[in-house]
Amino acid sequence: MLEAGPGFDPVTDYPLDKTGWERRGFPAKPGSQGQVSYGDLGLFEAENEDLRAWSRGGYPWRAPSGQPRPASVSGYSHVMGVGGSTLHYVGESHRLHPDAFNTFSKTGEGVDWPVGYAALEPYYTLVEKVLGVAGDDGDGARWRSAPYPLPAHPLSPGAQALIAAGKRIGQGWGVNPRAALSAAYDDRTACNYCGQCSRGCPLGDKGSTDVTFLRQALGTGNLQLLSEATVIRLITGPNGRIVQLELHHAGQTHLVETPVVVLAGGAIQTPRLLLLSADPEHPDGLANASGQVGRNFMETLNWVSAGLVSDMRNSHMGLPADAIWWGPGIEAGFRLNHTTLETGLNGPIGYGTRLIAGFGSGFKQAMRAGFGQALAVGGIGRVVPDERSRVTLDPELRDVHGLALPRISSVLTPASLQRLRHMANAARAVLREAGAEIVSESGSASEFSATHVFGTARMGEDPKHSVVNAFGRTHDHPNLWIADASVFPGSGDGESPSLTIMSLALRTADAIHTQ
Amino acid sequence: MPDSDWLEAAAPRLSRRSLLFQALSASLAGFAVPVLAQEGQVQSLGSLGSVLDTLLPADEFSPSATALRVDQDVMDFVAQNQLMLRLFVAALGWMDSLSDRPFGELPAQQRIAILSAMEQADYNQIPGRFFHILRSVAIEFYYARPEAIAGYPLSPAPQPAGYPPPWS
Numbered sequence: 143m144l145e146a147g148p149g150f151d152p153v154t155d156y157p158l159d160k161t162g163w164e165r166r167g168f169p170a171k172p173g174s175q176g177q178v179s180y181g182d183l184g185l186f187e188a189e190n191e192d193l194r195a196w197s198r199g200g201y202p203w204r205a206p207s208g209q210p211r212p213a214s215v216s217g218y219s220h221v222m223g224v225g226g227s228t229l230h231y232v233g234e235s236h237r238l239h240p241d242a243f244n245t246f247s248k249t250g251e252g253v254d255w256p257v258g259y260a261a262l263e264p265y266y267t268l269v270e271k272v273l274g275v276a277g278d279d280g281d282g283a284r285w286r287s288a289p290y291p292l293p294a295h296p297l298s299p300g301a302q303a304l305i306a307a308g309k310r311i312g313q314g315w316g317v318n319p320r321a322a323l324s325a326a327y328d329d330r331t332a333c334n335y336c337g338q339c340s341r342g343c344p345l346g347d348k349g350s351t352d353v354t355f356l357r358q359a360l361g362t363g364n365l366q367l368l369s370e371a372t373v374i375r376l377i378t379g380p381n382g383r384i385v386q387l388e389l390h391h392a393g394q395t396h397l398v399e400t401p402v403v404v405l406a407g408g409a410i411q412t413p414r415l416l417l418l419s420a421d422p423e424h425p426d427g428l429a430n431a432s433g434q435v436g437r438n439f440m441e442t443l444n445w446v447s448a449g450l451v452s453d454m455r456n457s458h459m460g461l462p463a464d465a466i467w468w469g470p471g472i473e474a475g476f477r478l479n480h481t482t483l484e485t486g487l488n489g490p491i492g493y494g495t496r497l498i499a500g501f502g503s504g505f506k507q508a509m510r511a512g513f514g515q516a517l518a519v520g521g522i523g524r525v526v527p528d529e530r531s532r533v534t535l536d537p538e539l540r541d542v543h544g545l546a547l548p549r550i551s552s553v554l555t556p557a558s559l560q561r562l563r564h565m566a567n568a569a570r571a572v573l574r575e576a577g578a579e580i581v582s583e584s585g586s587a588s589e590f591s592a593t594h595v596f597g598t599a600r601m602g603e604d605p606k607h608s609v610v611n612a613f614g615r616t617h618d619h620p621n622l623w624i625a626d627a628s629v630f631p632g633s634g635d636g637e638s639p640s641l642t643i644m645s646l647a648l649r650t651a652d653a654i655h656t657q
Numbered sequence: 658m659p660d661s662d663w664l665e666a667a668a669p670r671l672s673r674r675s676l677l678f679q680a681l682s683a684s685l686a687g688f689a690v691p692v693l694a695q696e697g698q699v700q701s702l703g704s705l706g707s708v709l710d711t712l713l714p715a716d717e718f719s720p721s722a723t724a725l726r727v728d729q730d731v732m733d734f735v736a737q738n739q740l741m742l743r744l745f746v747a748a749l750g751w752m753d754s755l756s757d758r759p760f761g762e763l764p765a766q767q768r769i770a771i772l773s774a775m776e777q778a779d780y781n782q783i784p785g786r787f788f789h790i791l792r793s794v795a796i797e798f799y800y801a802r803p804e805a806i807a808g809y810p811l812s813p814a815p816q817p818a819g820y821p822p823p824w825s
């Protein structure tokens with residue numbers, strides 16, 4: 143396995159036992175932050191003023207409407223490292239709703255997947271076992287062939303408030319399945335509810351791939367893993383087969399021969415590498431006879447509303463993202479979750495720079511009195527890509543290897559913006575029912591900010607309109623497979639994607655083995 | 658998970674501040690930077706300490722900003738960026754010129770009134786922009802210190818103990 147980024151050691155690299163922790167995000171190491179550039183991100187239109195980011199305790203600056211939508215500071219948020227973005231993911235572990243594989247048939251939006259829930263179910267079960275997912279078995283339409291490996295976590299004060307408020311207004315909130323250990327499991331210790339999953343879990347109980355799949359694979363002695371090794375080109379031979387990889391490692395360029403290539407660089411770097419590998423036989427890039435490589439890019443349609451609830455206590459305690467409402471149905475195409483901790487309202491700096499305004503002794507008193515009263519609801523919804531949404535090669539900007547940066551263009555369609563409004567209003571409703579005064583909001587309308595990205599090498603039966611088949615094999619190259627979020631034909635209805643990425647990858651592994 | 662800007666923690670948050678006031682750079686160009694405040698080695702910035710202690714004074718639970726050396730943290734931060742340095746020099750100079758005495762020698766009520774006016778001022782002008790940038794930088798450095806969270810239901814750091822239940 144060749145990984146461009148460095149390895150991270152949970153014990154030494156995630157210093158959550160040191161003061162000043164709130165000033166530190168997930169640690170940056172040389173080579174752990176990929177560069178991207180941005181093309182067309184659409185406009186922030188005046189008609190979407192009600193979806194503008196604002197906060198009572200933050201800067202009074204307002205993005206002007208009618209102007210291009212900027213990328214947020216984090217923009218495309220990801221980690222390059224052994225374990226990829228699961229190193230800083232929260233660990234929501236979602237199966238796609240069975241209907242989400244048939245979005246076009248059910249709603250007329252997007253496309254249908256060439257694979258369905260029943261085919262993926264055994265892989266979902268296996269991935270949950272490897273990660274150690276904790277959940278509660280009443281998942282409704284997401285039927286299961288086996289119970290969750292671990293019982294659900296106790297509900298945090300914020301989750302309890304949302305479940306109670308949701309019940310009163312017809313939102314059926316419940317336990318969110320989480321890749322965090324509710325009991326010791328697989329030689330890993332149980333979660334102690336420090337609330338910091340996105341800063342990197344120092345206990346190693348969060349189910350990131352470094353401490354689960356990769357640890358187990360390395361334990362077999364069959365995996366050779368080389369970190370800080372960036373693949374810069376795939377080289378083709380007869381019959382379109384990939385015969386060699388060109389890579390940079392330790393200041394040198396190497397050529398490596400290979401019988402099979404599984405590309406898993408994520409939905410930005412995978413199309414980039416395919417486009418960078420263009421050769422005279424494949425002038426538009428590899429696996430791109432359909433012209434679909436880099437197209438159909440889907441960003442994260444997201445919303446966060448946060449407020450203060452005067453009778454709430456200790457909302458900074460518990461497991462992040464522990465409660466979910468799966469939303470009003472497939473037409474609506476979104477879900478809400480409890481996001482107080484994951485959105486950073488778990489320390490005083492978050493409160494002082496977002497929730498509580500003012501200065502002086504009154505401010506210090508308000509901070510002390512208000513701390514533990516934050517309550518935030520996040521939403522993620524289905525995105526259908528606009529014609530302009532795609533990853534291309536930047537015509538000018540280059541990385542340290544002299545290679546063109548990936549350039550992200552992403553434009554939200556009117557339907558996506560309407561969905562965002564529906565999400566925002568549902569989030570506001572449950573917060574108000576829980577007694578919150580809303581003091582901070584942010585979302586995709588006024589800023590591009592993406593944690594879940596998909597679609598740039600999509601799967602499908604028809605080689606004219608897709609890049610890989612239902613098992614992840616590229617239509618154009620018999621020994622080139624793709625196993626990451628770029629193969630998703632649709633974004634799902636707001637489900638977090640990692641469980642599906644991993645399940646599809648195991649299915650791909652089986653297909654390679656069978657072949 | 659959706660919103661992740663907070664995750665970018667200190668460095669990008671601080672760089673966003675730089676971006677936010679770049680629009681002001683033209684109006685800052687005329688401000689000479691004194692010897693004690695050259696980029697890379699700021700040793701003194703006029704009334705910075707008094708401004709910080711008006712923003713974050715001592716009370717019965719926790720010390721003032723300067724008692725926790727937030728002034729030094731802010732100067733180190735400002736020293737990294739020429740535009741930021743110019744903004745601070747311009748704004749602090751302006752604050753000292755508002756009366757016949759420097760800001761730090763004014764009675765508390767007057768200092769509070771000045772900061773309140775700056776808080777409400779146009780964000781695209783130096784006083785308003787300086788207030789909000791300084792407030793947020795100061796909060797970040799101040800509340801990163803364990804002494805500042807006395808009276809909070811928080812440990813100095815989330816690990817090694819975590820926050821096991823019960824939570825009510």
Ligand SMILES: Cc1cc2nc3c(=O)[nH]c(=O)nc-3n(C[C@H](O)[C@H](O)[C@H](O)COP(=O)(O)OP(=O)(O)OC[C@H]3O[C@@H](n4cnc5c(N)ncnc54)[C@H](O)[C@@H]3O)c2cc1C
Nearest residue numbers: 146222226227232233234373407408411626627638639640
């Ligand atoms: C803050 C945050 C929170 C999240 N929370 C959740 C959550 O709770 N649940 C969930 O399911 N998902 C979550 N996600 C999303 C999830 O992390 C990603 O969807 C997932 O990790 C994507 O997997 P991937 O394999 O497609 O790509 P990645 O995770 O990006 O992995 C790609 C890997 O390939 C490497 N690579 C790229 N190019 C090359 C090259 N040329 N040569 C060698 N190596 C290369 C990269 O360094 C990287 O390590 C979150 C994401 C973020 C940012």
Ligand code: SF4
Nearest residue numbers: 333334336337339343
């Ligand atoms: S809350 Fe639990 S899973 Fe998350 S970082 Fe802390 S110990 Fe790890």
